[in-house]
Amino acid sequence: MNIDNSLKAEILTEALPYICKFQDQKIVIKYGGHAMVNKEAKNWVAKDVVLLRFVGLNPVVVHGGGPEIDAAMKKMGKQPEFIHGLRVTDEETLDIVKMILTGKINGDIVSKLGKYGGKAIGLSGKSGYLIEARKKIQYIIKDNEKIEVDLGRVGEVERINTELIDLLLEKKYIPVISPIGIDSKGEAFNLNADIVAGDIAGAINAKKLIMITDVNGIMEDVKDPSTLFKKLTISEIEELINKGVISGGMIPKVEACINALNKGVESVHIINGKIPHSILLEIFTEKGIGTMVVRD
Amino acid sequence: MNIDNSLKAEILTEALPYICKFQDQKIVIKYGGHAMVNKEAKNWVAKDVVLLRFVGLNPVVVHGGGPEIDAAMKKMGKQPEFIHGLRVTDEETLDIVKMILTGKINGDIVSKLGKYGGKAIGLSGKSGYLIEARKKIQYIIKDNEKIEVDLGRVGEVERINTELIDLLLEKKYIPVISPIGIDSKGEAFNLNADIVAGDIAGAINAKKLIMITDVNGIMEDVKDPSTLFKKLTISEIEELINKGVISGGMIPKVEACINALNKGVESVHIINGKIPHSILLEIFTEKGIGTMVVRD
Amino acid sequence: MNIDNSLKAEILTEALPYICKFQDQKIVIKYGGHAMVNKEAKNWVAKDVVLLRFVGLNPVVVHGGGPEIDAAMKKMGKQPEFIHGLRVTDEETLDIVKMILTGKINGDIVSKLGKYGGKAIGLSGKSGYLIEARKKIQYIIKDNEKIEVDLGRVGEVERINTELIDLLLEKKYIPVISPIGIDSKGEAFNLNADIVAGDIAGAINAKKLIMITDVNGIMEDVKDPSTLFKKLTISEIEELINKGVISGGMIPKVEACINALNKGVESVHIINGKIPHSILLEIFTEKGIGTMVVRD
Amino acid sequence: MNIDNSLKAEILTEALPYICKFQDQKIVIKYGGHAMVNKEAKNWVAKDVVLLRFVGLNPVVVHGGGPEIDAAMKKMGKQPEFIHGLRVTDEETLDIVKMILTGKINGDIVSKLGKYGGKAIGLSGKSGYLIEARKKIQYIIKDNEKIEVDLGRVGEVERINTELIDLLLEKKYIPVISPIGIDSKGEAFNLNADIVAGDIAGAINAKKLIMITDVNGIMEDVKDPSTLFKKLTISEIEELINKGVISGGMIPKVEACINALNKGVESVHIINGKIPHSILLEIFTEKGIGTMVVRD
Amino acid sequence: MNIDNSLKAEILTEALPYICKFQDQKIVIKYGGHAMVNKEAKNWVAKDVVLLRFVGLNPVVVHGGGPEIDAAMKKMGKQPEFIHGLRVTDEETLDIVKMILTGKINGDIVSKLGKYGGKAIGLSGKSGYLIEARKKIQYIIKDNEKIEVDLGRVGEVERINTELIDLLLEKKYIPVISPIGIDSKGEAFNLNADIVAGDIAGAINAKKLIMITDVNGIMEDVKDPSTLFKKLTISEIEELINKGVISGGMIPKVEACINALNKGVESVHIINGKIPHSILLEIFTEKGIGTMVVRD
């Protein structure tokens, strides 16, 4: 394709100020699950993250791995079970979670980033007591009564220790973090990756949290791309939930966005990992490509 | 037990100069396999490593995991197969190796060190291109002919990139490294943990490599502890091999020792992980407890 | 204008590696004379220089000012006189040169860069003994005899003292330098800006020297843009001079290019300042926009 | 001349503690106008400033240039016009001001300092947004009414950005600053040099401001040197103005002194540039040579 | 003597956490007088102090020298005279004190520490105005009246200037300090070594003050070692004084302890210098060997 010079000049003069603006800023990229299945998309994401690092931003990757854990469990003859979207995690399941997240997905992302020239460091939240966690107490409503259910080794974040991340970023490494937490007794916990991403983004004072998903963002009508919201505030989101525009699987996603904003992140961006180079387009163009969520 | 003060004074004045002598020195501890099965021994080793760090040495842990990988393979219906002591590693086996080493054993060591107060960081050799590797070309002799056999994804170390280890040691972290290598295309390889430990020890200019095993060291007569060699040189070892005193499974172990010495390590120590606090006794007492191997 | 996202993504992924590649590199931009007359072009150049600084490169501007000096001389009733392209410079002319270059043009560039957010520092070559010079001895051939002519206060560079430039670049300032030299007695000299630009580029180990002119570059046929040479080596240039393809006013320009390359600059770029954002297009796109000259 | 050793010893032991006391202190030297006409005096001032730098003080020179600007304007057929001592400055006049101040006088001072071994850096207030200014609103009283008059491009200081000066002083350069200001749109302004000197002295926390003039200081009777005031406070000065002892051209000068003291300078010194080495004598002897002004 | 490995392991795992805990901590060791007479004890103390330094603690030695000063005075025909335990110090006596403390004992300790590999620096309190002092005003009760007595050149500490000590500790030197103070006129004073040790310990934020004496500590019955108090608080000590358990020469000693605690030291330890390696046993074993005094 032959692109006209004035067009190139226009795009460059548009992008360069953003590169400058976000120079040395920390950006957390949440990646995983269904957005990860496509091999080509994995390459785009990896390449974009490395380019961010190259031009002076500080990307941190947090990944999940639901579908792969499901597959591994089934292969071992265990049936995945969820309560309120949280995986019931017995000791054996926790071992599978650790092996799939840290032993497989994390390593694959590290390899991919390395292939494009990035110096990636794979870490579980146990390393350097990065993610301090405690057992999550979960309640369900049954017969109009609030009952505590035992999810097993499911935890919630108590504290993010940023020292190690900051050290690695300073030396221009790209940390790739599995959502495994640890308590003071050395016990591990299975954590929700979206929430961990927001907690980490808040703790390290990230400018942005980029949620890579398999949809274009939040839309008035999911079937009509032209109804995409470019920018929403927390209260607008709450209104959309009340109206039923945001529903189903998107609700925990936007709750994770709100968590990140409450932890101090300036903006959260829901983008579609299947669009080539969606990270670059979201960060370095004026219009962006997905939905940006900010505080009111 | 009530210990006499003059005895205490004697042991302390013996140990303190060693603490001083090894101050800020790097010590690689190879740990794994059969030495790891005993839960109490795991605690002793973890505590000793943390104490080394506490008194100013820089321990680095490299671990293996043969028995656990065998178990996992069998559980998944695969039969482990070895050629010249090297595990034949197809893609599926490599996935199991990565999951067990990085996803399980590495994390367990990190947890254990954390429990005793150490700030441990689990790393595969892929992180930060720590261990650059290439496919290992293996030959066997069959019918008097040298034939190349394909071990699959078994590799050998090409280069150790010490930048990340040095950074972590400087910040007083304890690196815990899985013997997985990576090539420039981002492909992973299964590596021999003993050799990797020696290569890392040489690359970071470690003073000592401590090989934790399940025997007391090299002995003239394996049934008679009083025949333990306190100190051997490379040429004395070669003589013992020729004489048949060193044989069987001890041969690859001493070859790994010699590899480490050739890479520049000052001394390699074969000690028994089942003796409580064998690391401390080896490093901080005049007589030591195992076999020290040095260059001629 | 609505630009397609895939187009944007393509241009960005093309440009970003260059931004990374030239990170922290020094780029000297020679600007002045006829390329400077157009007010819009002045804005483009200033904006591009500031953007280079923003994305992490270290631009240094060296300017000339022939037409403005001519105008000022005529206003004061003096007739400009040139020998071999060098301005005959008596004491009064030197005062005019200093006032126009340092007092007017330099300040205007500083203001313009400031307007776009750059922290520019205007300097004559006398500041900090930046450009040490000596009187230039010029010969002409007259009646087949080589005769020395006195050009007055015209000088040639003896030494570039880079300490001040390096200090300012380190603190992210943009130095803007007038081609005035000084000798050890504190006497000033009028210098050729193209040559000074090359000398400075060589002395500070600049990656590139960008010559902003009012033509597209070196062309086989100056009337046919499609005959532009994208890349030439020194020997190819010498051939083009011999063939008469390069002639007239372009000859001193390419001689200045060759001077820069001989001083150690990696590449010199002749570009057209009248094309919007020609600096960005030359540096951050694969094809560039003008003629790049390199050593053989 | 043969000077007795005990005399030398006395002068040295008197001077050395001052050298120590003012070690690393910043001293602003306002120089220009009528004090600058004498060539010998220029040499004395330059030599003294370089000696201050040599023995560890941090001199900063701020210069004016009224007489030279007048001369240049007349040469160009323009008649200088003043309202309340401020030069009415149309665009053409501003160009002349810039050319004379930055292009000529500043460069001459830089050369002179260089000749005595100082590393001087000439700067207009535009460089690095050193002197942020805004248009000065001036009122006159006419027919008992306060009327705003338009002085054209005459400005007043809004803010001094000290970063560049501090950087240069730290590296032992001598900044030489022309009183040209700049606003956020990149527009330049003609400023009063005495006021700028005081503003800069205050902003950089200078210990002293030395005003080099063509009189010995403030005197009860200008014709009788023995009536020189060695030290005055602001309120004593106000009394002298009320009494008519201080009058005429000395009034704006002492107002500039008071401005400097209000900006935080510890003492302002009015000295006579025509006395050889008056700067050294003022700073390094107990009695000094001119009039020192301090806060009450 | 052959010591069992499990015993060694036990002692080491007991001692190592203390080495870690006191890493980089400052420890003041008061040494002198009667505890110094035994040559073997001098070697033990010197060796222990050097070992503390070796394993990363920061020991500071403060010494006294009463018996040696008495001997020197007698040799010169002067009779030592004490009021309330303080040596009456005329000018001639002060000269003897300075010569014995700084010229003899301090140098001997420096030599001894050097012999065991320590880099010791001998200092009187005059160096670097380390110990600022003033004349001590002493009162006695005579015929029920409080009368001021002139002790001559006996002083009390006014201020400890820690800059020099901190500098030396940072460079791993062992400061050895004589209790001589200085006032602003450069006059020297004879000071009480126990009090000086506590004042220095407080000023440099020492963790511990070790008082080396010739008794085992504070005992219920001085003839029965089994009645040693392992740990006492200030109020318990006051009670023991009231009860008469602590009496005689031990009273000024415990007052010096209380002074140190009030100055901010965490614990003061009274130990017996005649027990081999009593310093190591006190600091690096759980039970210690003498009496530890702490705040309530």
Added chain:
Amino acid sequence: MNIDNSLKAEILTEALPYICKFQDQKIVIKYGGHAMVNKEAKNWVAKDVVLLRFVGLNPVVVHGGGPEIDAAMKKMGKQPEFIHGLRVTDEETLDIVKMILTGKINGDIVSKLGKYGGKAIGLSGKSGYLIEARKKIQYIIKDNEKIEVDLGRVGEVERINTELIDLLLEKKYIPVISPIGIDSKGEAFNLNADIVAGDIAGAINAKKLIMITDVNGIMEDVKDPSTLFKKLTISEIEELINKGVISGGMIPKVEACINALNKGVESVHIINGKIPHSILLEIFTEKGIGTMVVRD
């Protein structure tokens, strides 16, 4: 006394370049013996040394103390005995030497410097193994035979360890050093102060060694001050010795000068401590006041 301003200006402009030239340079001042008896002279020297420090030079004082040691020995009933100008030093004499030098004279100099505002640090050569020494083997010629004589604890310098001096100078302390050496066994030695001064000056790369004596310098005729040599080279000195112009007590002094020059010092200055501020006059005036000795 009223001193004319032009005279002051002349002296200052003469002195300031020297202050600049010797900025940060190290100057060793040898002081002691007969030059020290006069109380007023002690004040001048102390004040001058502090002023040197104030204006940015790095003075180091090395002192002797022959007359005071003689007096102390006689007081203790011992008769001083010298062989070839070296004091025969038995153990008891060594104790007296240490007490007088370190315990008395060194402390007095430290006090005096402190009184004038200097931060002086008194050190014997034992501190920090500053002066490593060995026993001096001395020969005498008796009956035409070379016989070794035992001078007891007289030593010669083996090595100067400059680390401590450099550290103290960097922090702007003035080291005051007693000529006591130490060997590896911790044994002390009595050293010649002139030689030690030269050795130290050479080891720390001092620019100058100032020998403060009680004569004006080297003179053709000691009774005629006008015959003072302002500057001599080593070979000129040797000639003067041959001619008998330099003789008696001046010979060891000039040998010490030559030792210093051979150790790398640029110039040695013999000056008269009884002339007020002779140090300042020698260093900061063009003519100086004593005799400067340099290499040929």
